Amino acid sequence: xxxxxxxxxxxxxxxxxxxxxxxxxxxxxxxxxxxxxxxxxxxxxxxxxxxxxxxxxxxxxxxxxxxxxxxxxxxxxxxxxxxxxxxxxxxxxxxxxxxxxxxxxxxxxxxxxxxxxxxxxxxxxxxxxxxxx
Amino acid sequence: xxxxxxxxxxxxxxxxxxxxxxxxxxxxxxxxxxxxxxxxxxxxxxxxxxxxxxxxxxxxxxxxxxxxxxxxxxxxxxxxxxxxxxxxxxx
Numbered sequence: 001x002x003x004x005x006x007x008x009x010x011x012x013x014x015x016x017x018x019x020x021x022x023x024x025x026x027x028x029x030x031x032x033x034x035x036x037x038x039x040x041x042x043x044x045x046x047x048x049x050x051x052x053x054x055x056x057x058x059x060x061x062x063x064x065x066x067x068x069x070x071x072x073x074x075x076x077x078x079x080x081x082x083x084x085x086x087x088x089x090x091x092x093x094x095x096x097x098x099x100x101x102x103x104x105x106x107x108x109x110x111x112x113x114x115x116x117x118x119x120x121x122x123x124x125x126x127x128x129x130x131x132x133x
Numbered sequence: 134x135x136x137x138x139x140x141x142x143x144x145x146x147x148x149x150x151x152x153x154x155x156x157x158x159x160x161x162x163x164x165x166x167x168x169x170x171x172x173x174x175x176x177x178x179x180x181x182x183x184x185x186x187x188x189x190x191x192x193x194x195x196x197x198x199x200x201x202x203x204x205x206x207x208x209x210x211x212x213x214x215x216x217x218x219x220x221x222x223x224x
Contacts, residue, residue: 008169008210010210010211050211050212050213050214051214053211063169088209088210090206092168100164100165101164
């Protein structure tokens with residue numbers, strides 16, 4: 001039976017942008033090879049972690065939303081575990097509310113991105129490096 | 134002779150009229166609670182990062198379960214801390 005899944009994984013911050021993209025490609029290929037249909041993917045870039053994982057305080061987040069057989073998840077997670085560049089992963093199956101939410105979220109992000117590119121030359125976002133602890 | 138009913142108070146007695154709690158998800162028709170939105174989930178945890186009970190937030194049982202699930206998922210992905218101090222103040 002085909003199911004809707006969403007998977008988020010965190011890669012180590014020691015990777016370069018290039019290596020990070022390569023890793024993402026690799027997992028994308030894993031999914032496609034297994035016959036999954038990728039509905040959506042998002043790269044959140046380098047993000048601060050709320051608590052250290054493997055002595056790292058930040059990581060590259062990436063999200064895939066895909067439709068596939070349940071067995072694909074097992075293979076994907078095996079690949080996650082084999083790859084030492086992946087620090088954490090989470091795969092969840094989505095119910096109908098989650099799917100509706102994901103779609104709404106996607107559209108919202110698209111709109112926001114469109115608005116940003118429009119407004120970018122006019123108003124640059126203020127720098128946020130005044131947050132000293 | 135002053136009768137008991139004649140007692141007057143200088144300050145009115147504090148009768149606290151509590152506002153009725155309601156489930157914000159039911160009220161605003163939210164069907165799915167996103168574990169990826171750490172900022173939103175922070176409303177349902179206390180300063181130490183513990184999940185707040187239903188009796189404080191007013192969330193209905195159905196959605197409390199979903200909130201708890203979402204918070205736990207967010208913790209796994211380091212979007213929320215397991216334990217901390219002053220979660221609210223340094224953000």
